[in-house]
Amino acid sequence: MEVLRFLSLLVVFVLAVFCFPSDASLQLHPQAQFPSAHAEKLIHELNLFPKDHINIQEPDRLSSSPSDGKRLVEKPLRFPNFIGDGVSVEDLGHHAGYYKIxxxxxxRMFYFFFESRNSKDDPVVIWLTGGPGCSSELALFYENGPFKITKNMSLVWNEYGWDKVSNLLYVDQPIGTGFSYSTDKHDIRHNEKGVSDDLYDFLQAFFTEHPELAKNDFFITGESYAGHYIPAFAARVHQGNKAKEGIHINLKGFAIGNGLTDPEIQYGAYTDYALDMGIISKSDHDRINKVLPVCEAAIKLCGTDGTISCMASYLVCNGIFSAVMSRAGSINYYDIRKKCEGSLCYDFSSMEKLLNQKDVRDSLGVGDIDFVSCSTSVYQAMLVDWMRNLEVGIPGLLEDGVKLLVYAGEYDLICNWLGNSRWVHAMEWSGQKEFQGSSEVPFVVDNSEAGLLKSHGPLSFLKVHDAGHMVPMDQPKAALEMLKRWTKSSLAENSAEPKNLVSSM
Known part of the structure; x- marks a missing residue:
């Protein structure tokens, strides 16, 4: 009761500060207090308009869907509008399908699987898009997948697709996202335990049907809210291996791109990053920071007190981000070099159009299942998870030799490099002091500096130049080279002499 009483006072205080401030610069955006409206705004800024809020299906709608009771429904993928430049689609190891969880x-969880264009012995890499609640097809078609979508809705090769160096998996998750669906609302996930258990079950099903790949090195990758998913998933795989629960998964590493992992540290970096980049003034910085101790206290409560305090901390701390944005104007918070035109920051609508075409849906075998590009319901369901610290499980993985790469585009505000650098440096593990004291070196691609790299043992941090939130979209060549070197344990290859650089802040 004492905690709830304190929490109530905390919320009242914050709402009073943000909703009735003496200085207009601290006002929240009008929709910032309402998660459903906020989620819709985020989705519409990508020019995405999914028909449904979540993929929970009525059983009587599944007459022509892949719901035939089998554990696996998988078919070779043959996109009808693929322009292969002389490559026969029949020769490509492309698959799509469902696994029953x-x-x-x-x-049932939907996925795409693309065999490596180089060798089946290449690592298996799984990609998780964040949101929470956005389909991994966003990355498939706009970042690091085998294809790009042309203006006439054809597919052409992506020269820098990650399938050039890996066997590549994209999964629609959590359940209700993309083409992944359930007929039972109890399958909607609210925390990382539910998410990571589903993903572990997915992998067990995948390697059961593809046993020849189980021996390959396995890496987990993703971006944004996947900064929560990825550490939890990696820990779940590691736990399953130790307990010999099922097929051993050869987990070698996990990579987080512009992720949200340790909110207490990362929310504290918003004003510092915005000031450094000239988005806000010093007086704005100091006024907004007056609320930071309240945000930090709310996050601490979330870590110990369950769902109510986690919701309150979401409301409290996102007021900081909203206050920064109220001063920044129409900048694109995924890439501060750009502006959002009206309500549109990116146009990913071609993905929705493509995946809703009947011939494409037939090729995927999804029947009447709707494609939910981004789910507002999944977003809201995960709000109690938002402010939890997922860094806590990482040190144990590092101690057991599982590699971690944290990378971040330098022009992203929402999951900025500064906050990511700070939590990586603050993480307590046996190599912390050596990592903190290690020199930074330029990350060199084709004789040009593509970023700044800091490494010690299994831990690496890479600040990527000339990139925003979606590094593989903004710097595809550097991102492919990053994956290739990291999976081969040669990330620092071709790097120049060590320097003292600012990303150690």
Missing amino acids: EHSHAA
Whole structure:
């Protein structure tokens, strides 16, 4: 009761500060207090307008869907509008399908799988898009997948697709996102345990059907809110391996791109980053920072007190971000070099159009299942998870030799490099002092500096030049080279002499 009483006072205080401030610069955006409206705004800024809020299906709608009771529904993928430049589609190891999630009520998880263009012995790399609640097809078609979508809705090769150096998986998750669906609302996930258990079950099903790949090195990658998913998923795989629960998964590393992992540290970096980049003034910085101790206190409560305090901390701390944006104007918070035109920051609508074409849906075998590009319902369901610190499980993985790469585009505000650098440096593990004291070196691609790299043992941090939130979209060549070197344990290859550089802040 004492905690709830304090929490109530905390919320009242923050709402009073932000909703009735003496200085207009601290006002929240009108929709910032309402998560559903905020989620819709985020989705519409990408020019995405999914028909449904979540992919929970009525059983009677599944007559022509892949719901035939089998554990696996998978088929070779043959996109009808693929322009292969002389490559026969039949020769490509491209697959799409569903796995029934064993420990769910009625969930089926949709995925794309692309065999490596180089060798089947290449690592297996899984990609998770964040949101929470956005389909991984966003990355497939706009970042690091085998294809790009042309203006006439054809598909052409992506010269820098990650399938050039890996066997590549994209999964629609959590359940209800993309083409992944359930007929039972109990399969909607609210925390990382549910998310990571589903993903572990997915991998067990995948490697059961593809046993020849189980021996390959395995890496987990993703961006944005996947900064929560990825550490939890990596820990779940590691736990399953130790307990010999099922097929051993050869986990070698996990990579987080512009992620949200340790909110207490990262929310504290918003004003510092914005000031450094000239987005806000010093007086704005100091006024907004008066609320930071309240945000930090709310996050601490979330870590110990469950769901109510986690919701309150979401409201409190996102007021800081909203206050920064109220001063920044129409900048694109995914890439501060750009402006959002009206309500549009990016145009990813071609993905929705493509995946809603009947011939494409037939090729994917999804039947009547709707494509939910980004789910507002999944977003809201995960709000109690938002402010939890997922850094806490990482040191144990590092101690057991599982590699971590944290990378961030330098012009992203929402999951900026400064906040990511700070939590990586603050993380307590046996190599912390050596990592903190190690020199930074330029990350060199084709004789040009593509970023700044700091490494010690299994831990690496890379600040990527000339990139925003979506590094593989903004710097595709550097991102492919990053993956290739990291999976081969040669990330610092071709680097220049060590320098003292600013990303150690």
